[in-house]
Amino acid sequence: MSGGPARLLTELVPGSVSVAETREELDEALHGEEAALAERMSDRRCREFTTVRGCARRALRGLGHRRPPMVPGGAGEPAWPAGVVGSMTHCERYRAAAVARQEDVDCLGIDAEPNAPLPAGVLARVATTPEEIGVLGRLAAERPDVAVDRLLFSVKESLYKAWYPREARWLGFGDALVRLADGEFTADLTDPRPGGRTRRLHGRWILAEGTIATAVVVPVGRWA
Numbered sequence: 001m002s003g004g005p006a007r008l009l010t011e012l013v014p015g016s017v018s019v020a021e022t023r024e025e026l027d028e029a030l031h032g033e034e035a036a037l038a039e040r041m042s043d044r045r046c047r048e049f050t051t052v053r054g055c056a057r058r059a060l061r062g063l064g065h066r067r068p069p070m071v072p073g074g075a076g077e078p079a080w081p082a083g084v085v086g087s088m089t090h091c092e093r094y095r096a097a098a099v100a101r102q103e104d105v106d107c108l109g110i111d112a113e114p115n116a117p118l119p120a121g122v123l124a125r126v127a128t129t130p131e132e133i134g135v136l137g138r139l140a141a142e143r144p145d146v147a148v149d150r151l152l153f154s155v156k157e158s159l160y161k162a163w164y165p166r167e168a169r170w171l172g173f174g175d176a177l178v179r180l181a182d183g184e185f186t187a188d189l190t191d192p193r194p195g196g197r198t199r200r201l202h203g204r205w206i207l208a209e210g211t212i213a214t215a216v217v218v219p220v221g222r223w224a
Contacts, residue, residue: 008213009096009110012204016104017217018062021096023209026054031069048090055097056088063099075164087161094211106223109161112213113154115147123149126156128174139180146207152178154214155185158203162216163189166223180205187216199223 006021013019028050030038038046056078057067063084070078080086086099087110098110118126127133132152140148155178163171169192177188183204190198203216 006094006096008094008112008206008208008211009098009215011206012213012215013098013108013110013217017098017100017108018059019096019098020055020058020062021094022051022055023093023095024051026051026095028054028057033069033071037071048095052088052090052095052097055095056086056099059086059097059099060084063101065099075170077161077164085165087158089157089161089213091211094213096213098215100217102220104220106218106220107162107166108215108217109158109163110213110215111154111157111161112211113150113157115145115207115210115212116150117147118149118153122153126153126173129177132178135178135180139182142182143207146212148180151205151207151212151214152180154212155180155187155203155205155216158214158216159187159189159201162201162218167191169193185214 006023009021010019025047038049053070060067065081068079068081078088083102084099085102085105085107087108088097089110089112091112092114094112098108136148156173156176159176160171175190175192179186185203187201188198189201201216205214
């Protein structure tokens with residue numbers, strides 16, 4: 001993975017969030033449980049797994065925490081120290097982690113994707129309403145440099161990463177109605193359980209050096 005400074009998510013989140021991001025591979029010492037998992041991975045997946053945990057260590061250091069063992073949970077979610085919320089992401093040539101204290105942030109989600117169109121047929125599952133499809137068309141006209149279908153996918157991934165640690169339940173693409181604008185987005189996130197409430201969340205996005213990054217940060221007291 002070629003190097004150079006990476007400043008994508010750092011530009012998207014408030015100062016209460018500690019971010020570490022890289023376009024290089026990091027030589028991170030894994031905990032025993034992590035190393036056992038890594039032994040069964042392909043070389044590429046192992047590098048992703050290791051480097052993103054190196055990002056997590058750097059981000060946590062910004063809050064004064066050490067990195068705990070981070071064995072993925074049932075939904076692939078990482079483990080964080082008590083009192084910390086966080087999210088991780090990796091894609092081609094980019095890895096990142098973002099963390100914050102629970103006294104400052106209720107939840108957060110980040111995602112990064114290559115700036116390339118989604119595979120055929122995927123957009124039909126991601127954009128679930130005529131409104132979302134219309135918004136994509138308008139943004140594509142304004143920002144022809146952006147793969148807007150991939151951007152929408154990334155936004156919904158960020159929303160899910162913010163949602164799951166709070167609710168521990170599956171969230172489908174159709175449970176988030178996203179309105180994209182240049183550099184920002186709004187989402188109506190509806191709990192799929194009977195009688196579930198709808199929350200309006202706000203986030204930001206950026207395109208740099210072929211990578212799309214998205215972030216949603218919910219300040220303390222805004223989720224409940």
